[in-house]
Amino acid sequence: MTDTIIALATPSGTGAIGVIRLSGPDAISITNKVFKGKDLSRQPAHTIHFGTIRDGEAILDEVLVSLFIAPHSYTKENVVEISTHGSKYIIESIIKLLIRNGARAAKPGEFTLRAFLNGRMDLSQAEAVADLIASDSAASHQMAMQQMRGGFSHELQALREQLIHFASMIELELDFSEEDVEFANRDDLRGLIFKINRVIHRLIQSFEQGNVLKNGVPIVIAGRPNVGKSTLLNALLNEERAIVSDVAGTTRDTIEDEINIEGITFRFIDTAGIRETMDIVEAKGVERTLAKMKQARLIVYLVDPAQSDEEIQKQLAELQDISIPYILLANKEDLLSPQQKEQLAASGAYFISAQQKTGIEELKTQLIEKVNLHNIDTSDVLVSNIRHVEALQKTEEALNRVLEHLASDITSDFLSMDIKQALHFLGEITGMVTTDDLLENIFSKFCIGK
Numbered sequence: 001m002t003d004t005i006i007a008l009a010t011p012s013g014t015g016a017i018g019v020i021r022l023s024g025p026d027a028i029s030i031t032n033k034v035f036k037g038k039d040l041s042r043q044p045a046h047t048i049h050f051g052t053i054r055d056g057e058a059i060l061d062e063v064l065v066s067l068f069i070a071p072h073s074y075t076k077e078n079v080v081e082i083s084t085h086g087s088k089y090i091i092e093s094i095i096k097l098l099i100r101n102g103a104r105a106a107k108p109g110e111f112t113l114r115a116f117l118n119g120r121m122d123l124s125q126a127e128a129v130a131d132l133i134a135s136d137s138a139a140s141h142q143m144a145m146q147q148m149r150g151g152f153s154h155e156l157q158a159l160r161e162q163l164i165h166f167a168s169m170i171e172l173e174l175d176f177s178e179e180d181v182e183f184a185n186r187d188d189l190r191g192l193i194f195k196i197n198r199v200i201h202r203l204i205q206s207f208e209q210g211n212v213l214k215n216g217v218p219i220v221i222a223g224r225p226n227v228g229k230s231t232l233l234n235a236l237l238n239e240e241r242a243i244v245s246d247v248a249g250t251t252r253d254t255i256e257d258e259i260n261i262e263g264i265t266f267r268f269i270d271t272a273g274i275r276e277t278m279d280i281v282e283a284k285g286v287e288r289t290l291a292k293m294k295q296a297r298l299i300v301y302l303v304d305p306a307q308s309d310e311e312i313q314k315q316l317a318e319l320q321d322i323s324i325p326y327i328l329l330a331n332k333e334d335l336l337s338p339q340q341k342e343q344l345a346a347s348g349a350y351f352i353s354a355q356q357k358t359g360i361e362e363l364k365t366q367l368i369e370k371v372n373l374h375n376i377d378t379s380d381v382l383v384s385n386i387r388h389v390e391a392l393q394k395t396e397e398a399l400n401r402v403l404e405h406l407a408s409d410i411t412s413d414f415l416s417m418d419i420k421q422a423l424h425f426l427g428e429i430t431g432m433v434t435t436d437d438l439l440e441n442i443f444s445k446f447c448i449g450k
């Protein structure tokens with residue numbers, strides 16, 4: 001990391017201002033070469049300076065330069081942020097000029113990668129930076145913020161260190177294998193593994209909630225054709241997202257969109273109406289509907305006044321087979337007879353009119369209640385990253401093997417091997433153990449300038 005990297009840190013395009021960021025040993029000296037104002041090399045950290053950026057005699061822009069001197073910066077290197085007017089032309093010209101003067105264009109996520117490599121944050125915290133930038137609801141924001149500020153890293157780190165102690169004791173036993181000594185107390189080791197497994201188990205369990213908070217709660221809108229599913233989607237989104245018509249079988253593919261209800265992102269999935277059909281395309285759509293229903297957190301199931309009580313009961317039985325929680329909605333309330341209403345109410349239905357937008361707010365309240373996420377304490381540590389869960393699962397498996405070995409009184413070699421495995425996977429979460437592939441994989445998903 002001897003070179004100095006540069007990238008636009010704000011979104012590309014025209015804005016009021018743009019911020020160009022440099023990081024590396026020469027960040028200040030390179031900027032100094034093209035900046036006319038104070039001598040930047042003699043200014044203290046965390047100061048801002050007004051001046052001009054010049055390409056020879058030509059003034060490219062009047063700018064503000066913020067200085068962060070190593071190690072007191074995001075990357076722990078010298079960092080310069082140049083605030084320019086937000087013209088694409090100005091920004092590109094200044095970046096090119098600085099590259100001519102010795103900087104190099106940054107790769108995606110390279111600033112955060114340096115922050116990680118320089119020990120500013122661990123790997124799971126670096127990943128949280130990406131989540132934080134992508135967060136679009138109060139819940140996902142809070143979760144990312146939690147993780148960025150340490151989350152479960154510290155807890156895992158501490159447990160890992162205790163496990164390292166046992167690993168080294170067992171290594172020692174291997175060195176003295178002739179003499180049949182036992183440095184690592186087996187009961188203590190077992191106790192520690194139970195403790196780690198409890199923590200890991202809780203974290204793995206939290207993924208279901210962490211994941212929906214991050215990616216949105218999938219809610220499938222399903223029912224027979226023509227019951228008003230697409231009309232309901234449009235009513236929820238407050239826009240004409242899906243085509244509505246009185247032809248049964250209008251929607252062929254699934255249509256997804258998100259809305260935020262009380263700080264939680266819901267991903268609504270409008271589907272093709274379920275029926276037996278000879279139409280190949282529609283049949284594919286129905287197949288998709290059934291698949292989506294099985295992945296849903298909750299199914300919003302619509303029926304309408306055209307259906308007999310018998311038909312409705314049949315559908316409810318089918319729904320129960322899927323065993324995903326559902327809400328039964330009787331749509332087209334405006335057309336329901338009092339007798340139908342009575343029957344539907346007995347089946348536990350809620351009444352709405354998607355077309356006239358009645359009952360929509362009550363539905364939203366129901367959704368919040370049913371998915372039961374509102375009461376999650378987001379200050380609780382939740383895992384929302386699939387990489388982390390996978391590493392946790394592998395750790396758990398390795399630790400369970402250690403427990404088996406302990407029970408069967410097997411030789412220390414096997415114990416040692418599986419403890420090392422567990423240490424490896426635990427270390428992968430926080431980045432104590434990394435490979436180039438792993439880092440490449442994580443940071444290439446960042447955008448440039450992060």
Ligand SMILES: Nc1nc2c(ncn2[C@@H]2O[C@H](COP(=O)(O)OP(=O)(O)OP(=O)(O)O)[C@@H](O)[C@H]2O)c(=O)[nH]1
Pocket residue numbers: 224225226227228229230231232243244245246247248249250251252271272273274331332333334335352353354355356
């Ligand atoms: N009277 C009345 N008509 C409605 C209501 N909701 C929807 N409709 C009408 O019902 C018809 C079907 O609506 P859609 O939203 O296309 O139904 P769908 O369930 O998406 O149908 P498919 O995509 O074919 O499965 C349209 O003519 C809508 O205008 C309602 O609350 N009251």
Ligand SMILES: [Mg+2]
Pocket residue numbers: 229230231242243244250251271273
């Ligand atoms: Mg439709």
